[in-house]
Amino acid sequence: MKSKIKDILNKKITILFFTGISDKPKTLSVSKKVLFIFFIFLCVILGSSIFIITRYVNYIDVIANNLILENKLEYFSRELIKNRNYLAELKNIDLELRRFLNIETATRTESAIGGPDLIDKIIASKIEAGNSNIVFTIEEFNLALSLVKQEIEERKESVQKIKSYIKQKLQKENSVPNIWPTVSGFISSGYGYRIHPIKKVMFFHKGIDISVPVGKPVIATADGVVKYANWLGGYGKIIILSHGYGYTTYYAHLSSILVEKGTKVFRGDKIGLVGSTGLSTGPHLHYEIRYNNKDVNPIDYIKIKQNKNWE
Numbered sequence: 592m593k594s595k596i597k598d599i600l601n602k603k604i605t606i607l608f609f610t611g612i613s614d615k616p617k618t619l620s621v622s623k624k625v626l627f628i629f630f631i632f633l634c635v636i637l638g639s640s641i642f643i644i645t646r647y648v649n650y651i652d653v654i655a656n657n658l659i660l661e662n663k664l665e666y667f668s669r670e671l672i673k674n675r676n677y678l679a680e681l682k683n684i685d686l687e688l689r690r691f692l693n694i695e696t697a698t699r700t701e702s703a704i705g706g707p708d709l710i711d712k713i714i715a716s717k718i719e720a721g722n723s724n725i726v727f728t729i730e731e732f733n734l735a736l737s738l739v740k741q742e743i744e745e746r747k748e749s750v751q752k753i754k755s756y757i758k759q760k761l762q763k764e765n766s767v768p769n770i771w772p773t774v775s776g777f778i779s780s781g782y783g784y785r786i787h788p789i790k791k792v793m794f795f796h797k798g799i800d801i802s803v804p805v806g807k808p809v810i811a812t813a814d815g816v817v818k819y820a821n822w823l824g825g826y827g828k829i830i831i832l833s834h835g836y837g838y839t840t841y842y843a844h845l846s847s848i849l850v851e852k853g854t855k856v857f858r859g860d861k862i863g864l865v866g867s868t869g870l871s872t873g874p875h876l877h878y879e880i881r882y883n884n885k886d887v888n889p890i891d892y893i894k895i896k897q898n899k900n901w902e
């Protein structure tokens with residue numbers, strides 16, 4: 592068998608070359624053995640070339656991907672730094688607002704627990720190293736991102752606190768009875784000692800009497816809840832409002848009550864109508880303010896004298 596293969600390989604092949612129609616063809620005799628070696632050599636060269644080209648293409652691919660990743664990292668680093676700066680501005684506004692509103696600043700908000708300082712140092716060292724574009728490493732990027740997230744949470748918490756502070760402040764302000772309790776009229780009897788118009792004895796008048804025609808609206812002077820709305824001895828038909836923060840108001844001698852116990856009222860709401868019920872000599876509204884269960888002079892509280900909206 593071996594000798595048979597040997598015989599085949601030793602046989603020669605003659606190749607004819609025609610250089611012209613009339614010329615005699617040239618001949619080249621090559622043994623099959625040489626041709627076989629040449630074929631093997633060709634296969635090795637071809638195989639190696641394919642391998643090298645494939646590796647090179649992969650290498651180019653990796654370089655291209657790296658370049659894309661580097662560009663992405665540069666972009667994200669730039670965006671992160673930009674957003675970090677916005678957050679710093681927001682933090683300043685937050686602190687200014689707190690100072691302006693006299694709200695105690697939380698330790699966490701003001702100190703920033705050294706986190707952002709670390710990123711500041713990293714940025715500073717990159718600038719010192721002469722990098723025109725600041726590009727974070729993946730680790731630095733993750734650290735900066737987690738600090739930015741933490742900062743956002745702190746700002747959110749702070750804004751919520753400012754919101755509830757303002758809400759509480761507004762609620763308190765709206766609970767102070769500071770408007771004229773009806774639509775027109777004039778004070779016919781002030782706060783303090785006087786001779787009772789019916790009993791004819793000296794007594795302390797705990798409110799003011801506003802002379803105003805029957806049927807004119809009686810207006811809640813602050814936000815609150817109806818504590819009492821019924822007849823009460825010499826007061827006649829009366830509404831007592833509880834405003835919270837120590838304030839209570841009385842609206843007496845009414846001809847009509849338009850609310851009931853437990854009704855939530857807002858400053859400016861029409862709650863009843865002027866009348867002359869109870870111990871009264873004529874149509875008027877008796878109005879009292881109590882602060883921490885003690886009567887005070889309503890005149891000291893009335894900032895808006897008339898409620899034109901109800902005319």
Ligand SMILES: [Zn+2]
Pocket residue numbers: 780796798799800876877878
């Ligand atoms: Zn009175």
